[in-house]
Amino acid sequence: xxxxxxxxxxxxxxxxxxxxxxxxxxxxxxxxxxxxxxxxxxxxxxxxxxxxxxxxxxxxxxxxxxxxxxxxxxxxxxxxxxxxxxxxxxxxxxxxxxxxxxxxxxxxxxxxxxxxxxxxxxxxxxxxxxxxxxxxxxxxxxxxxxxxxxxxxxxxxxxxxxxxxxxxxxxxxxxxxxxxxxxxxxxxxxxxxxxxxxxxxxxxxxxxxxxxxxxxxxxxxxxxxxxxxxxxxxxxxxxxxxxxxxxxxxxxxxxxxxxxxxxxxxxxxxxxxxxxxxxxxxxxxxxxxxxxxxxxxxxxxxxxxxxxxxxxxxxxxxxxxxxxxxxxxxxxxxxxxxxxxxxxxxxxxxxxxxxxxxxxxxxxxxxxxxxxxxxxxxxxxxxxxxxxxxxxxxxxxxxxxxxxxxxxxxxxxxxxxxxx
Amino acid sequence: xxxxxxxxxxxxxxxxxxxxxxxxxxxxxxxxxxxxxxxxxxxxxxxxxxxxxxxxxxxxxxxxxxxxxxxxxxxxxxxxxxxxxxxxxxxxxxxxxxxxxxxxxxxxxxxxxxxxxxxxxxxxxxxxxxxxxxxxxxxxxxxxxxxxxxxxxxxxxxxxxxxxxxxxxxxxxxxxxxxxxxxxxxxxxxxxxxxxxxxxxxxxxxxxxxxxxxxxxxxxxxxxxxxxxxxxxxxxxxxxxxxxxxxxxxxxxxxxxxxxxxxxxxxxxxxxxxxxxxxxxxxxxxxxxxxxxxxxxxxxxxxxxxxxxxxxxxxxxxxxxxxxxxxxxxxxxxxxxxxxxxxxxxxxxxxxxxxxxxxxxxxxxxxxxxxxxxxxxxxxxxxxxxxxxxxxxxxxxxxxxxxxxxxxxxxxxxxxxxxx
Numbered sequence: 097x098x099x100x101x102x103x104x105x106x107x108x109x110x111x112x113x114x115x116x117x118x119x120x121x122x123x124x125x126x127x128x129x130x131x132x133x134x135x136x137x138x139x140x141x142x143x144x145x146x147x148x149x150x151x152x153x154x155x156x157x158x159x160x161x162x163x164x165x166x167x168x169x170x171x172x173x174x175x176x177x178x179x180x181x182x183x184x185x186x187x188x189x190x191x192x193x194x195x196x197x198x199x200x201x202x203x204x205x206x207x208x209x210x211x212x213x214x215x216x217x218x219x220x221x222x223x224x225x226x227x228x229x230x231x232x233x234x235x236x237x238x239x240x241x242x243x244x245x246x247x248x249x250x251x252x253x254x255x256x257x258x259x260x261x262x263x264x265x266x267x268x269x270x271x272x273x274x275x276x277x278x279x280x281x282x283x284x285x286x287x288x289x290x291x292x293x294x295x296x297x298x299x300x301x302x303x304x305x306x307x308x309x310x311x312x313x314x315x316x317x318x319x320x321x322x323x324x325x326x327x328x329x330x331x332x333x334x335x336x337x338x339x340x341x342x343x344x345x346x347x348x349x350x351x352x353x354x355x356x357x358x359x360x361x362x363x364x365x366x367x368x369x370x371x372x373x374x375x376x377x378x379x380x381x382x383x384x385x386x387x388x389x390x391x392x393x394x395x396x397x398x399x400x401x402x403x404x405x406x407x408x409x410x411x412x413x414x415x416x417x418x419x420x421x422x423x424x425x426x427x428x429x430x431x432x433x434x435x436x437x438x439x440x441x442x443x444x445x446x447x448x449x450x451x452x453x454x455x456x457x458x459x460x461x462x463x464x465x466x467x468x469x470x471x472x473x474x475x476x477x478x479x480x481x482x483x484x485x486x487x488x489x490x491x492x493x494x495x496x497x498x499x500x501x502x503x504x505x506x507x508x509x510x511x512x513x514x515x516x
Numbered sequence: 517x518x519x520x521x522x523x524x525x526x527x528x529x530x531x532x533x534x535x536x537x538x539x540x541x542x543x544x545x546x547x548x549x550x551x552x553x554x555x556x557x558x559x560x561x562x563x564x565x566x567x568x569x570x571x572x573x574x575x576x577x578x579x580x581x582x583x584x585x586x587x588x589x590x591x592x593x594x595x596x597x598x599x600x601x602x603x604x605x606x607x608x609x610x611x612x613x614x615x616x617x618x619x620x621x622x623x624x625x626x627x628x629x630x631x632x633x634x635x636x637x638x639x640x641x642x643x644x645x646x647x648x649x650x651x652x653x654x655x656x657x658x659x660x661x662x663x664x665x666x667x668x669x670x671x672x673x674x675x676x677x678x679x680x681x682x683x684x685x686x687x688x689x690x691x692x693x694x695x696x697x698x699x700x701x702x703x704x705x706x707x708x709x710x711x712x713x714x715x716x717x718x719x720x721x722x723x724x725x726x727x728x729x730x731x732x733x734x735x736x737x738x739x740x741x742x743x744x745x746x747x748x749x750x751x752x753x754x755x756x757x758x759x760x761x762x763x764x765x766x767x768x769x770x771x772x773x774x775x776x777x778x779x780x781x782x783x784x785x786x787x788x789x790x791x792x793x794x795x796x797x798x799x800x801x802x803x804x805x806x807x808x809x810x811x812x813x814x815x816x817x818x819x820x821x822x823x824x825x826x827x828x829x830x831x832x833x834x835x836x837x838x839x840x841x842x843x844x845x846x847x848x849x850x851x852x853x854x855x856x857x858x859x860x861x862x863x864x865x866x867x868x869x870x871x872x873x874x875x876x877x878x879x880x881x882x883x884x885x886x887x888x889x890x891x892x893x894x895x896x897x898x899x900x901x902x903x904x905x906x907x908x909x910x911x912x913x914x915x916x917x918x919x920x921x922x923x924x925x926x927x928x929x930x931x932x933x934x935x936x
Binding site (some may be wrong): 108172199201225409410435438442474 | 531
C-alpha cells in the first residue's frame with residue numbers, strides 16, 4: 097500500500113475513534129440530563145416542604161428522592177463505564193476533572209437532604225445548594241460539547257447544553273416562585289431573582305435556536321405550552337408586581353408549582369428528543385465514517401503524474417475557495433489519483449475545522465462571561481443576578497458586547513485583591 | 517477508593533497520555549527539521565546548477581542529494597513509528613492528513629530531481645517546487661504545534677515553527693539571490709521577491725521571540741551572525757538596487773551563497789538547540805506528571821465536611837481570580853480534603869486552558885492570513901508576495917489588523933467565482 101494511503105486510512109481511523117468517544121459522551125449526557133431533571137423536581141418539592149415548615153409535601157418529596165437516586169445510579173454507572181484505563185486515555189483531562197467535581201457534589205447531597213429533613217436550612221439556601229450541584233452536572237455537559245470534534249455533533253451538543261441550561265433556569269424560577277407563593281408574599285430579592293431567571297432562560301433558548309436542527313427548533317416552538325405559558329405569565333406578573341410583604345392573590349403555591357412543572361415537563365420531552373437526535377447522529381456519522389474507511393481500504397488510486405503535486409493548488413488554498421466540492425469527496429474514488437484522495441480529505445478536515453471554530457467561539461464567549469461573573473461575585477460579594485446586571489449595564493453604557501466587558505473584567509483580575 | 521479520586525487519577529492519566537503523544541510529535545518535528553534543512557541546501561545547489569547550465573555544482577548537488585535522502589529516511593522511519601494502530605488513535609486526523617500530503621510531495625521529489633538533472637526546468641520553477649515540498653513538511657510542524665495541549669510545550673512548538681518558517685524564508689532568499697547572482701544581473705520579479713522574503717523572515721523571527729524561552733531568544737540574538745549579516749546586507753543592497761538587466765558588481769554567486777549559507781547554518785544550530793529544549797521539556801513535564809500521578813494514587817484525602825461543596829467558590833470562580841495559588845497545587849496533599857484536590861486540579865486545568873487559548877489564537881491568525889493569501893493567489897492569479905502586499909495595503913489604508921483583512925477576504929470567498 098502506498099504510504100500516503102496508509103496515512104489517509106490512519107486519519108480516518110482517528111475520526112472514527114473520536115466519533116466513538118462522542119457516542120460515549122452523548123450517552124453520559126443522556127444520563128446526566130435525566131438526573132438533572134429529577135434533582136430539579138426534588139428541589140421544587142424540597143422548597144415547598146421547607147416553606148410549609150415540614151407540614152406538607154413530605155411524601156411527595158420522599159418518593160421523588162427515590163427517583164433522584166435511581167437516576168443518580170444511572171449516572172454513576174455511566175461514569176464507571178468511562179473510568180476504565182481505555183476511557184481515561186480517550187476523553188480529555190478536563191472532562192474527568194469536571195466529573196470528579198460533580199461526584200463531590202453528589203456525595204454532599206446526602207447531608208444536604210438530612211438538613212432539609214431536619215428543616216435546618218431555608219428554602220432559598222436549599223435551592224441555591226441544589227442549583228450548585230446541578231451546575232456542576234451541567235459543567236460536565238458543557239465540557240462534552242466543548243471537546244466534541246465533529247462540527248454537527250458539536251452544534252447539537254451546544255444546542256442541548258443551552259436547552260438544559262434554560263430548563264435549569266426554569267427550574268430555579270419554579271423554586272424561587274414556589275418559595276414566595278408558599279410564604280404567601282413576595283420579597284424584593286426573590287422578585288429580582290425571578291426576573292433575572294426569566295431573562296436568562298430566554299437567552300439560553302435563543303442560543304438553543306441558533307444551534308439546534310430546524311426540526312427540533314420547530315418542535316420546541318410548536319410544543320403544547322401556549323396554555324401553560326398564559327397561566328405562568330399571569331402568575332409571573334402577579335408575583336413580580338405585588339409589593340413585597342403584601343399577600344399574593346389570585347394564585348397559590350400549588351398553581352404556581354403545577355404551571356412551572358407542566359412547562360418543565362414539556363421541556364423535558366423536548367430534551368429527550370434532543371438527546372435521541374444526538375445519539376442517532378452519532379450512530380449515523382460513525383456508520384458513514386466506517387463506510388468511508390472501507391472505501392479507502394479498498395481504494396487502488398492511480399499514482400497520477402507526480403508533477404501534479406507541484407502544479408495543483410495546495411489543500412489550504414482549496415479549503416478557502418472550494419468548500420462546496422467537499423460534499424462530493426467520497427463515493428467516486430474509482431480512477432482517482434492518490435493526490436485527489438489526499439486533497440479531498442485535507443479539504444474536508446479543513447471545512448470541519450472551520451465549522452468547529454464557529455461553534456467553539458460561542459462556547460468560549462459563554463465561558464468568559466461566566467468567569468467574569470464569578471469574579472465579580474467573589475470580589476464584590478454580589479449575587480449572580482447582580483453581577484450579571486452590572487456587566488450588562490457596563491456593556492450598554494460602553495456600547496460594547498457582553499463578551500468584551502467580560503474580557504475587560506477578567507483582565508482586571510490580577511489587580512483585584514484576593515477574595516480570601 | 518473514593519470515586520472522585522478515581523476520576524482525578526483518570527484525568528492525570530489523560531494528561532500523561534497527551535504528554536507522551538507530544539513527545540512523539542516532537543521527535544517527528546526533529547526529523548522533519550533535519551530533512552527541511554537538507555532540502556534547503558539541495559534547493560540552493562540545484563539553483564546554482566541550473567543557473568550555470570549544468571556546468572558547475574553537479575558534484576556538490578549530487579552528494580547533497582545523498583544527505584537529503586538520508587534525512588528523508590529518518591522522517592519516513594518516524595512516520596512509520598506513528599502509523600501504528602495505537603498511534604492512529606492518539607494523534608489527530610489532521611496531523612495524519614498533513615503527513616499524507618507531505619508524503620505525496622516526497623514521492624514527487626524523485627521526478628523533480630530528474631527534471632533538474634536534465635535541465636528541463638528553470639531555477640525559479642525548481643525553487644518554487646522545492647519550496648512547496650518544504651511548505652508541506654512545515655505544515656506537519658504547524659499541525660503539531662496546533663494540536664499540543666500543554667501550554668508551555670505548545671509555546672515552544674510555536675516558537676520552533678516560526679523559527680523554521682523564518683529559516684525557510686532565508687533559504688528561499690538564498691535561492692532567489694543565487695539565481696540572480698548566477699545570471700549576473702537582477703530581474704524585477706526576483707528583486708520584489710527578495711524584499712518580500714526578507715520582510716517575511718523578520719516577522720517570523722519576531723513571533724519566534726514572543727514564544728521562545730528567554731534563554732533561546734538571547735541565544736539567537738547573540739549568535740555569531742553579525743559579521744555574516746554585514747556581508748549579507750551589503751549584497752542584499754547591491755542586488756536590490758542594481759537596475760534590472762545591469763551587471764551585478766562587487767559580489768558573485770559564490771559570495772552570496774556562502775553568506776546566506778553561513779547565516780542559515782547558524783539558524784540550523786539554533787534550531788537544533790530549540791528541538792533539544794523541546795524534547796527536554798517533554799521529558800520534564802512527563803516526569804512531573806508521573807510524580808503527580810503517584811502522589812494522587814497514594815493520597816488518602818480526608819472526606820472533609822460535605823457542606824464545603826456548597827459553601828466554597830466553584831472551580832470556575834477560583835480559576836478566574838486565584839491563578840497564583842495553582843503553583844502550589846501539588847506537593848502538600850497531606851491532610852487535604854478530597855474537595856481541595858478536586859479544586860486544585862480544576863484550577864490548574866483552567867489555567868492551562870487559558871494559556872493555550874493565547875498560543876492558539878496566534879496560530880489561528882496565521883492560518884487565516886495564509887488562507888486569505890491563498891485565496892487571492894488563486895482568484896486573482898497573484899504571486900504570494902503580491903497577495904501579501906495587497907492585504908498589507910488594505911490593512912494600512914483601512915487601519916485594520918492584517919488578520920481582520922484576512923477575515924474580510926475569506927468572508928468574500930463565497931461570492932468569488934471558482935478558480936477552476
